[in-house]
Amino acid sequence: MLRMRHEVNGGPEVLFAEQVDRPVAGPGELLVRTEAIGVTLPTVRKVREGSGPVSFGGELAGEVMATGEGVASFTVGDRVTGLCFADAYAEFAVLNAAMASRVPDGASAVDAVALVRSGLVARGAYEAARVEPGESVLVTAAASAVGSLAVQYAKAAGAGRVVAAVSSAAKAGFVRGLGADRVVLYEDADWGAPYDVILDGVGGDLLAPAVRALATGGRIVAFSSGGGTVEAYELLVRGASMIGFQMRAIATGKPELYDRWLRELWRLHSAGTLRTAVHEEIPLAEAARAHAVIEQRRNLGKVVLVP
Known part of the structure; x- marks a missing residue:
């Protein structure tokens, strides 16, 4: 082989x-x-x-x-x-x-690969943020596999303003087609801040401006492999918090929750709410x-x- x-x-x-x-x-x-x-x-x-x-x-x-x-x-x-x-x-x-x-019957292998793992991370990061109905959500790496599903899930789950952050203006049309209310570039001055929640799939040097874009009491959920550091003072002055999310901890430690999220993803995909x-x-x-x-x-x- x-x-x-x-x-x-x-x-x-x-x-x-x-x-x-x-x-x-x-x-x-x-x-x-x-x-x-x-x-x-x-x-x-x-x-x-x-x-x-x-x-x-x-x-x-x-x-x-x-x-x-x-x-x-x-x-x-x-x-x-x-x-x-x-x-x-x-x-x-x-x-x-x-x-x-x-x-599931009728789903392709490509759909499964595009939906399941990325969708579970997007779903889990949203859950970790404890998003309240109507709150604003910024998704970084919004054109990625996880980010594209996170934008759609945030809209479906009742977030207020859902903004997609991307590296290039060439990606703007794509993320708008996913339902993003606005698109910002990483190079933009303030990313259209403030945001109640930021779902960060980039990390690294983008963590600092992401934290500065948080509203008072905001939450940033980091789920990327990009590393990076955050100044505690930046969280302190905003009364904000940073949460790390790892899908393996759910898969191995909370199998019932993992299965429930999985069923939800396939249901939303079947209904056309989540498009791979x-x-x-x-x-x-x-x-x-x-x-x-x-x-x-x-x-x-x-x-x-x-x-």
């Missing part, structure tokens, strides 16, 4: 394809014939900045070809999606059954091109590899 790897750190040019044997499902695992694989910014960053080779992780969706010992919740032929932590960029991958969920945005479907062997799109921040929605 085809699998993508890298041996040294660097840009997209370090990725290469290799032919290897199919993996085997171990206890509690599923062997999945992949139909769609999501490319994420954290994985791209690990290739560029990591201390050594990393196995590509990511969301995937496909058909169960074999089940490991102890798996009772899935059978061969089921269509599933989930987060794979190792060797996800492959024609066949091993997925922990505890991290898998079924793809896919920038491009790229052949698996061209994964380097997919990484380049993410690194250059050109994507509008999810970048998906297709074996």
Whole structure:
């Protein structure tokens, strides 16, 4: 089977394809014939900045070809999606059954990859912010896979003013089409402040201006892998708070809540309230091109590899 790897750190040019044997499902695992694989910014960053080779992780969706010992919740032929932590960029991958969920009838593998993980992060970040009806919400990285769903979810959940922050004016039409009431650029002076809530998917140097854009009593929820620091004084003078959100803590620590959010996402998607945005479907062997799109921040929605 085809699998993508890298041996040294660097840009997209370090990725290469290799032919290897199919993996085997171990206890509690599923062997999945992949139909769609999501490319994420954290994985791209690990290739560029990591201390050594990393196995590509990511969301995937496909058909169960074999089940490991102890798996009772899935059978061969089921269509599933989930987060794979190792060797996800492959024609066949091993997925922990505890991290898998079924793809509903009528939904495509690409829809599943674009909706589930990104939608759960968007949903969870919104929940962490404790948004009250009518409050203003700013979403950074609004053209990303998570951001595009966060904008739509905020509108559907009853937020007042929903503003999309993006890196380029070329993305403005896209985020307006998602329902954003206004679009601001990171380079703008005050981002149209103040905001009751900021859902931040960028981090890094943008954290400081994000905090300054908070209203009195505002909340910023950080869910990116971009790091960054915040001056405590900036929070103090606004009576504001900063919250870190991690989806894995919900998936492993609160499975009932995770399942409820998952059902809600598929219901909203089926109703047309949440629309998945896919920038491009790229052949698996061209994964380097997919990484380049993410690194250059050109994507509008999810970048998906297709074996």
